[in-house]
Amino acid sequence: MASDSRFGRPGTVAAGMADSAQAQKLVYLVTGGCGFLGEHVVRMLLQQEPQLRELRIFDLHLGPWLEELKTGPVQVTAIQGDVTQAHEVAAAVAGAHVVIHTAGLVDVFGKTSPETIHEVNVQGTRNVIEACVQTGTRFLVYTSSMEVVGPNVKGQPFYRGNENTPYEAVHRHPYPCSKALAEQLVLEANGRKVLGGLPLVTCALRPTGIYGEGHQIMRDFYHQGLRLGGRLFRAIPASVEHGRVYVGNVAWMHVLVARELEHRAALMGGQVYFCYDNSPYKSYEDFNMEFLGPCGLRLVGTHPLLPYWLLVFLAALNVLLQWLLRPLLLYAPLLNPYTLAMANTTFTVSTDKARRHFGYEPLFSWEESRTRTIRWVQAVEGSAQ
Numbered sequence: 193m194a195s196d197s198r199f200g201r202p203g204t205v206a207a208g209m210a211d212s213a214q215a216q217k218l219v220y221l222v223t224g225g226c227g228f229l230g231e232h233v234v235r236m237l238l239q240q241e242p243q244l245r246e247l248r249i250f251d252l253h254l255g256p257w258l259e260e261l262k263t264g265p266v267q268v269t270a271i272q273g274d275v276t277q278a279h280e281v282a283a284a285v286a287g288a289h290v291v292i293h294t295a296g297l298v299d300v301f302g303k304t305s306p307e308t309i310h311e312v313n314v315q316g317t318r319n320v321i322e323a324c325v326q327t328g329t330r331f332l333v334y335t336s337s338m339e340v341v342g343p344n345v346k347g348q349p350f351y352r353g354n355e356n357t358p359y360e361a362v363h364r365h366p367y368p369c370s371k372a373l374a375e376q377l378v379l380e381a382n383g384r385k386v387l388g389g390l391p392l393v394t395c396a397l398r399p400t401g402i403y404g405e406g407h408q409i410m411r412d413f414y415h416q417g418l419r420l421g422g423r424l425f426r427a428i429p430a431s432v433e434h435g436r437v438y439v440g441n442v443a444w445m446h447v448l449v450a451r452e453l454e455h456r457a458a459l460m461g462g463q464v465y466f467c468y469d470n471s472p473y474k475s476y477e478d479f480n481m482e483f484l485g486p487c488g489l490r491l492v493g494t495h496p497l498l499p500y501w502l503l504v505f506l507a508a509l510n511v512l513l514q515w516l517l518r519p520l521l522l523y524a525p526l527l528n529p530y531t532l533a534m535a536n537t538t539f540t541v542s543t544d545k546a547r548r549h550f551g552y553e554p555l556f557s558w559e560e561s562r563t564r565t566i567r568w569v570q571a572v573e574g575s576a577q
């Protein structure tokens with residue numbers, strides 16, 4: 193496989209597995225394979241899944257980097273398509289052994305309408321499930337989100353919770369609502385008979401806030417800091433803990449789940465797993481500074497510089513401005529009532545369910561995840577000059 197300096201090769205685990213003599217017989221489909229997470233899943237599969245014969249990458253927008261993958265031993269098939277179009281999904285799924293469904297509209301800034309978010313995230317997922325059933329694909333891994341649990345509308349903390357921790361999961365925002373509905377569809381589909389009579393095996397992974405190479409919001413914060421003379425201003429108390437997970441480990445968990453679903457169908461089918469690693473529990477801003485600090489930015493203030501009521505007011509003002517300006521331009525700042533509530537509510541997971549069920553251990557240590565992310569931010573800086 194052609195190498196990409198942004199991603200590199202994972203350290204030691206299974207290095208060279210793809211060169212081993214194991215039979216290459218499996219066809220995988222990754223929806224959303226050109227997105228932030230999807231690209232990592234694609235590259236991880238090519239590096240770590242020795243049984244892969246063909247990898248199909250389905251996305252609304254195909255990236256130019258796909259070309260370099262086509263020279264390797266695995267057949268890489270790029271499919272430009274839309275998950276909301278059932279026939280396009282069915283054509284892509286036909287003949288695949290495993291589908292990893294990461295495609296989705298990740299919008300908490302009001303860029304897209306609630307109807308579109310629902311259409312892509314819910315109807316798109318329904319189309320993927322139906323395609324599996326109709327064409328005989330038996331294994332479906334769905335990228336859900338911690339957001340299907342919380343933070344909820346009451347802003348109640350979820351502290352070091354696991355998959356069984358009781359929590360009032362009540363949402364109003366279109367994104368978590370859509371992810372929760374889609375996850376439910378995926379879990380309910382477990383056990384349905386697919387073409388040929390065998391049962392569909394599904395499971396859902398719930399990453400916390402993902403970070404790493406390619407993370408658009410990190411890029412946005414970095415550029416905002418540069419515009420403010422190398423400073424960011426603390427808005428959230430340092431005591432609010434936020435769960436984060438490195439994208440390489442999220443990708444690795446997808447690869448492992450996809451591999452193990454067949455052998456452990458009875459245990460894993462219909463299950464949800466939080467996606468976690470050893471990244472430290474910190475506030476959203478303090479965590480970002482782990483990467484932005486070494487790139488020359490400074491977080492000003494040990495306490496929030498603005499009172500919370502003022503942030504609430506500014507967030508509401510942004511909603512009003514977004515609405516007023518909509519006929520003229522898309523105004524979608526980072527701060528709105530939803531993102532403020534998210535950033536201001538403790539939500540951290542502590543679980544070993546994935547380790548117990550399918551032997552997951554993070555592939556990248558915290559130090560490595562941090563180093564890789566810093567290197568990427570530095571490259572963003574280099575390319576911006």
Ligand SMILES: NC(=O)C1=CN([C@@H]2O[C@H](COP(=O)(O)OP(=O)(O)OC[C@H]3O[C@@H](n4cnc5c(N)ncnc54)[C@H](O)[C@@H]3O)[C@@H](O)[C@H]2O)C=CC1
Binds near residue numbers: 224226252273
């Ligand atoms: N970024 C995060 O922190 C988290 C993301 N997730 C989930 O992970 C998945 C991937 O998210 P990201 O990589 O962050 O987002 P992303 O926006 O970078 O990637 C999503 C991909 O899906 C594709 N896509 C969107 N609409 C499509 C459609 N109608 N048909 C086909 N492809 C379509 C996009 O072109 C994009 O390549 C999503 O399902 C998201 O809900 C879950 C937890 C956290």
Ligand SMILES: C[C@@H](CO)CCC[C@@H](C)[C@H]1CC[C@H]2[C@@H]3[C@H](O)CC4=CC(=O)CC[C@]4(C)[C@H]3CC[C@]12C
Binds near residue numbers: 300339
């Ligand atoms: C008030 C601002 C002051 O600096 C900080 C605003 C930060 C927000 C933009 C982010 C805080 C929490 C993030 C979300 C969280 O990590 C969980 C998510 C899961 C997903 O499935 C998609 C992304 C996201 C919603 C993520 C989006 C950005 C934040 C709201």
